[in-house]
Amino acid sequence: xxxxxxxxxxxxxxxxxxxxTSDHAQDNLLASPPLASTDVVIIGGGASGLAxxxxxxxxxxxxxxxxxxxxxxxxxxxxxxxxxxxxxxxxEAGYTDSVELALQEWATxxxxxxxxxxxxxxxxxxxxxxLEWMTTFGGDFACSNEIMGPSSVPRTHNxxxxxxxxxxxxxxxxxxxxxTETTAKSLLIEAGAVVGVVxxxxxxxxxxxxxxxxxxxxxxxxxxxxWVYEALPALKxxxxxxxxxxxxxGNGLDIIEAAGGRLENMDNIxxxxxxxxxxxxxxxxxxxxxxxxEGVVVDQTGQRVMxxxxxxxxxxxxxxxxxxxxxxxxDETIWSRLKISGYGYNYMPVSDGSMSSAExxxxxxxxxxxxxxxxxxxxxxxxxxxxxxxxxxxxxxxSGDDDDFGRDMGTADALRDAPFYALPIxxxxxxxxxxxxxxxxxxxxxxxxQRIEGLFAAGExxxxxxxxxxxxxxxxxxxxxxxxxRVAGESAARYAGH
Ligand SMILES: Cc1cc2nc3c(=O)[nH]c(=O)nc-3n(C[C@H](O)[C@H](O)[C@H](O)COP(=O)(O)OP(=O)(O)OC[C@H]3O[C@@H](n4cnc5c(N)ncnc54)[C@H](O)[C@@H]3O)c2cc1C
Numbered sequence: 001x002x003x004x005x006x007x008x009x010x011x012x013x014x015x016x017x018x019x020x021t022s023d024h025a026q027d028n029l030l031a032s033p034p035l036a037s038t039d040v041v042i043i044g045g046g047a048s049g050l051a052x053x054x055x056x057x058x059x060x061x062x063x064x065x066x067x068x069x070x071x072x073x074x075x076x077x078x079x080x081x082x083x084x085x086x087x088x089x090x091x092e093a094g095y096t097d098s099v100e101l102a103l104q105e106w107a108t109x110x111x112x113x114x115x116x117x118x119x120x121x122x123x124x125x126x127x128x129x130x131l132e133w134m135t136t137f138g139g140d141f142a143c144s145n146e147i148m149g150p151s152s153v154p155r156t157h158n159x160x161x162x163x164x165x166x167x168x169x170x171x172x173x174x175x176x177x178x179x180t181e182t183t184a185k186s187l188l189i190e191a192g193a194v195v196g197v198v199x200x201x202x203x204x205x206x207x208x209x210x211x212x213x214x215x216x217x218x219x220x221x222x223x224x225x226x227w228v229y230e231a232l233p234a235l236k237x238x239x240x241x242x243x244x245x246x247x248x249x250g251n252g253l254d255i256i257e258a259a260g261g262r263l264e265n266m267d268n269i270x271x272x273x274x275x276x277x278x279x280x281x282x283x284x285x286x287x288x289x290x291x292x293x294e295g296v297v298v299d300q301t302g303q304r305v306m307x308x309x310x311x312x313x314x315x316x317x318x319x320x321x322x323x324x325x326x327x328x329x330x331d332e333t334i335w336s337r338l339k340i341s342g343y344g345y346n347y348m349p350v351s352d353g354s355m356s357s358a359e360x361x362x363x364x365x366x367x368x369x370x371x372x373x374x375x376x377x378x379x380x381x382x383x384x385x386x387x388x389x390x391x392x393x394x395x396x397x398x399s400g401d402d403d404d405f406g407r408d409m410g411t412a413d414a415l416r417d418a419p420f421y422a423l424p425i426x427x428x429x430x431x432x433x434x435x436x437x438x439x440x441x442x443x444x445x446x447x448x449x450q451r452i453e454g455l456f457a458a459g460e461x462x463x464x465x466x467x468x469x470x471x472x473x474x475x476x477x478x479x480x481x482x483x484x485x486r487v488a489g490e491s492a493a494r495y496a497g498h
Contacts, residue, residue, distance in 0.1 A: 034210040039496035041211035046074020048459025049217035051485025059493035079478035084127035138164035193453035212496035220460035221250025243428035266434035273316030279364035295328035302385030307405035317427030435463035442488035458488035
């Protein structure tokens with residue numbers, strides 16, 4: 001931990017928290033010597049900050065990484081699936097893929113993403129190298145056989161537990177460049193260029209770091225009510241939960257906006273429908289239900305409202321929210337094979353990071369009953385309607401055709417074995433894909449789409465690669481996060497003269 005020594009100067013203006021916001025304060029702060037001077041300062045030590053830091057160091061720049069937590073890493077170590085095209089791991093698994101094919105499929109793959117966006121082609125062109133770069137720090141990849149979304153070939157690469165985890169290596173390597181337990185508060189701007197960062201230590205003492213170039217890599221905003229409701233006002237008043245990394249508060253967006261940066265794709269927020277209220281922490285926290293789509297989803301009138309398979313996608317929660325409070329109904333056979341996980345979000349990764357459905361039912365006092373009439377009474381839904389819905393569903397499972405919503409009944413099971421369960425579905429903001437508008441070298445653009453001198457951004461705080469249906473390892477996901485970090489690190493080092 002680094003202790004800062006510079007206190008903020010006398011105030012002539014203050015925000016609602018009493019913090020000094022005046023130009024006078026900035027002048028006074030700048031008149032004091034910096035705590036340190038560096039070529040590149042990186043705000044945030046997650047995957048994007050680590051990739052930016054390693055790349056800038058390799059280019060010969062001096063680097064300081066500001067990280068408010070006590071350790072580097074952010075959510076990097078939790079991600080296991082990496083998106084890439086035309087890789088040796090795909091070839092090894094017998095798949096032929098190319099950038100051209102991925103570009104052709106991009107619009108459907110991302111449900112509206114624009115393949116002519118320059119970041120898309122750059123990212124795809126680099127994506128195989130991106131993963132090879134990762135493996136120089138440890139680990140290896142294997143191409144999954146599973147096809148995610150409307151792709152013609154599998155493009156998900158799973159990190160294999162072989163040798164050191166690449167991010168563990170990067171964290172170790174960048175440890176000496178890091179100022180942990182230090183929070184970036186704002187950027188210092190001189191003659192239109194960003195020249196440093198105001199930082200605060202754990203005791204609240206402020207000072208500044210002089211830097212030729214600054215990279216903002218502070219992560220996403222899916223946990224922030226303010227940013228989420230500003231982007232999607234229709235969510236206001238709906239029973240939205242949160243299923244995001246605990247640090248995803250969007251504070252870097254304030255830093256970027258205050259420096260004149262433009263934000264884009266802000267309404268591109270993944271709302272997952274595969275969660276329920278956390279049994280131990282309560283709302284708005286959620287736990288992921290592995291296999292939630294195996295049940296029958298009904299609204300408060302007891303009617304089935306959607307193809308349950310949709311709950312697994314990044315937009316499943318959007319649909320679910322439109323119907324008010326939904327319940328997933330299970331019988332004992334299905335319920336007993338589900339797993340409830342909080343892994344990586346609300347709980348440290350203990351064992352496999354999940355609890356059994358039986359344990360969850362006990363902890364959450366989940367409504368259960370021997371008949372659907374009793375179950376309806378327990379959750380305030382007409383029992384006769386529930387019984388009819390389940391009877392109709394079972395008939396469709398037997399016939400193999402879902403006449404109502406087109407679910408693949410070949411993989412569905414009828415609900416027949418008491419007791420029966422009614423799991424409340426908690427639609428949760430899980431990932432944000434909007435953020436700073438960037439030039440293709442990672443420079444932050446202002447409201448007139450001009451570059452802000454000395455300012456770069458990477459990772460979830462960047463708004464690139466927007467498009468619906470994203471979340472299948474593309475924007476806001478680890479491969480793009482690493483790529484944007486490498487681009488920003490290289491550009492920041494170059495801007496600093498390396
Ligand atoms: C459980 C889990 C599983 C995942 N699985 C996958 C997966 O399989 N595939 C995939 O593609 N993606 C996955 N992801 C997403 C992926 O891990 C993230 O998108 C990525 O790690 C985000 O990196 P980042 O650098 O943008 O942000 P973060 O990891 O959030 O890092 C940002 C860092 O900045 C710091 N910070 C923020 N503000 C400040 C400030 N003002 N001053 C100083 N420091 C600050 C934070 O403390 C944090 O350490 C997963 C995420 C989670 C949480």
